Amino acid sequence: MTPTNFSQTAAFIWSLADLLRGDFRESQYGRIILPFTLLRRLECVLAPTKAAVLKQYEKTATMNLPEEGKEKLLLRAAKLSFFNTSAMDLSKLGQTDS
Secondary structure, three states, X not given: OOHHHHHHHHHHHHHXXXXXXXXXXXXXXXXXXXXXXXXXXXXXXXXXXXXXXXXXXXXXXXXXXXXXXXXXXXXXXXXXXOOOOOOOOHHHOOOOOO
């Protein structure tokens, strides 16, 4: 990411934080808004392979493999150096199963 893109991205994030000024005090930004921004970014990075990871997770749950083996299979499905096996995401936050 170039410095210009980084600056533009940071400015955009803070402009979004300013929209929430009525709900949160400025001192709360670092504790509330920035962590959720990071979580959403990670969710976006994982989105293209989320279904494949969840499918592989279901398969590995029934296999008698050591944890390292399961992790390697999940990393391969994620095509990244990290993965998430939770079916939940921020778009489902606050929803109930009804």
